[in-house]
Amino acid sequence: MSKEINLIYSKKKNRISQERLIKIVHRIAYACVGITALFAGGIYYLNQSVPLPALQKQEATITQNLTLSQQKILKLMLIKDRLTQINTIMNQRKNLDETIATIISALPQGVSVNSFALSTGKIDITVSSHSLLAINQFIDFSINKLNNKELFSTLTINGIVADAKSQTYSLILEATPL
Amino acid sequence: MSTTSSNKPIPINETTFRILYFRFKPYLISTGVVLICIILFFQFIIPQIGQWFSLRDQVIAEQQKIDVLNQNLSIITRINNATLDRDIQITATALPSNKDFAAILSAVSNAATTSNVSLGDYSFQVGSLSDTPTATQTTLQLVLSIKGGITDVERFIQSLKTQVPLSDVTSVQINSASSSTVTTVFYYKPFPQLSFNSTAPLIGVTAQDDQLVKSLQAFGGESSITGPLTIPIPTAPPSPATAQ
Numbered sequence: 001m002s003k004e005i006n007l008i009y010s011k012k013k014n015r016i017s018q019e020r021l022i023k024i025v026h027r028i029a030y031a032c033v034g035i036t037a038l039f040a041g042g043i044y045y046l047n048q049s050v051p052l053p054a055l056q057k058q059e060a061t062i063t064q065n066l067t068l069s070q071q072k073i074l075k076l077m078l079i080k081d082r083l084t085q086i087n088t089i090m091n092q093r094k095n096l097d098e099t100i101a102t103i104i105s106a107l108p109q110g111v112s113v114n115s116f117a118l119s120t121g122k123i124d125i126t127v128s129s130h131s132l133l134a135i136n137q138f139i140d141f142s143i144n145k146l147n148n149k150e151l152f153s154t155l156t157i158n159g160i161v162a163d164a165k166s167q168t169y170s171l172i173l174e175a176t177p178l
Numbered sequence: 179m180s181t182t183s184s185n186k187p188i189p190i191n192e193t194t195f196r197i198l199y200f201r202f203k204p205y206l207i208s209t210g211v212v213l214i215c216i217i218l219f220f221q222f223i224i225p226q227i228g229q230w231f232s233l234r235d236q237v238i239a240e241q242q243k244i245d246v247l248n249q250n251l252s253i254i255t256r257i258n259n260a261t262l263d264r265d266i267q268i269t270a271t272a273l274p275s276n277k278d279f280a281a282i283l284s285a286v287s288n289a290a291t292t293s294n295v296s297l298g299d300y301s302f303q304v305g306s307l308s309d310t311p312t313a314t315q316t317t318l319q320l321v322l323s324i325k326g327g328i329t330d331v332e333r334f335i336q337s338l339k340t341q342v343p344l345s346d347v348t349s350v351q352i353n354s355a356s357s358s359t360v361t362t363v364f365y366y367k368p369f370p371q372l373s374f375n376s377t378a379p380l381i382g383v384t385a386q387d388d389q390l391v392k393s394l395q396a397f398g399g400e401s402s403i404t405g406p407l408t409i410p411i412p413t414a415p416p417s418p419a420t421a422q
Contacts, residue, residue: 022204029208032215039219043226050233055240062247066376069254073380074372075262076254081370082269083387086344086394089273089365093346097335100350104328112355113328119349 094120099177102151108137114170123152123177128170135160135171142173153178246379253382265383265391272342272394274366277318282364285341286322288398293333298323298357317363319348327355338362342397 066073096118103125107113111134117124129135145151152175161170188194199206274281290297300322324331335347344365351359383391 018204022208025205025208025212029211029215032212036215036218036223039223040226043223043230046230047226047233050230050237052233052237052240055237055244059240059244059247062244062251063376066247066251066254067374069251070374070376072254072257072259072262073250073374073376075259075266076257076380076382077372078369079262079265079269079383080381080387082266082273082367083383083390085365085367086269086273087390089344089346090390093339094348095339096347096350097332097339100328100332100335104332113352115354116328116350116352118351 099123099151102145106138106141106145108134110134111138118177121176123173123175125173125175126170127173128168130168132169135169138171142175146175149178151178152176243377246377250376250380253380257382268391268394272344272397274343275369276366278343278366281343282318282320282345285338285343285345285364286320286362289334289338289341293330293337295330295334296325298325316367317365320345320362320364322360322362324358324360325356326358328352328358331358331360334360340397342394 099118100116103116107127108129110131111127111129114126114128115124116126127135127138139157142152142155146153146155154176156174158172158174159170161172162168163170271281286297286300289295300320324334326334331350331352335350338345338347345362346365347360347362349361351361353359
């Protein structure tokens with residue numbers, strides 16, 4: 001008897017638990033449908049709100065306008081190319097006139113240039129004067145320029161020649177320009 | 179008795195399925211809905227999210243392209259066609275596309291006149307005329323004899339620096355007070371092959387460029403043009419937009 005009573009109680013308890021489980025499963029199903037619908041709606045809205053076609057249309061319009069001005073664009077590109085090249089040339093010019101001007105300005109009174117050879121890698125100067133003092137002044141100038149690294153990077157005195165006949169002194173210098 | 183019956187294998191037949199169906203009937207629809215939702219989520223929603231990210235990248239790229247195009251359009255609209263033509267003339271005279279002997283001789287003559295120097299003999303080192311010009315920068319060497327000393331040479335070089343076509347003195351040889359030799363190179367560069375690409379960012383003429391053009395104009399860039407310049411500007415190349 002007592003066994004049967006227990007059996008009835010167990011069945012009832014089991015049924016209640018089953019009903020709860022069904023409810024839980026239903027709720028999970030509703031939640032899944034809701035989440036899926038929410039995501040689907042959200043993604044649809046996001047994809048619809050992407051302004052790609054409008055941007056592509058805008059791009060086509062601007063490109064068409066640019067195509068009408070392509071002659072101007074090509075001219076501008078040509079000018080830019082030429083100006084870049086010209087700028088490079090002007091910056092890389094050796095400015096030998098400035099080197100010559102510096103040397104001329106440093107020539108003391110009574111000193112004349114007998115020979116002068118200037119290229120990008122070498123300067124050969126032969127100067128002459130009746131005064132050894134003036135020759136010395138020019139040597140001082142050259143040494144100053146070398147020490148201050150203003151005009152020469154190396155300097156060699158190849159010779160000082162005295163010509164008794166003409167009473168002149170000649171200085172032969174060899175230098176490397178900066 | 180009950181232990182023996184529970185150990186018996188369950189027969190797989192219609193009755194068993196019926197029993198199972200009736201037992202799990204309340205769960206069937208809900209479980210099916212959950213499964214369908216999971217399938218939809220992984221098969222459609224996740225790929226759509228991926229596609230959205232891809233679309234967003236496309237929009238960013240497109241926006242950047244439009245910005246470049248707008249900038250190009252703005253630059254090109256601001257520039258006057260006549261100014262462009264003038265600048266081309268000036269720059270092409272300063273840096274010719276080929277060996278322009280007449281312009282070189284004119285520059286040398288002008289430099290000699292301006293610096294008050296008498297010129298002697300001159301010789302060009304022309305090089306091969308049969309070579310196909312390339313887009314690299316090339317030079318034409320000219321050896322000039324000057325009847326003058328170091329000060330005359332200095333004046334001449336200074337004057338030649340402000341002449342077009344652009345040149346550079348590479349060596350000076352002063353033999354006496356009345357005889358000097360100056361080696362000069364004159365620059366030229368063939369025109370590059372230009373192609374129109376609307377999406378490539380254009381760089382307009384800057385203030386520095388404008389200053390350089392003005393300097394070249396002061397050198398006589400515009401006035402020294404002897405004839406019409408032939409500049410290889412393609413008439414109607416296909417644009418990327420129309421090609422698409």
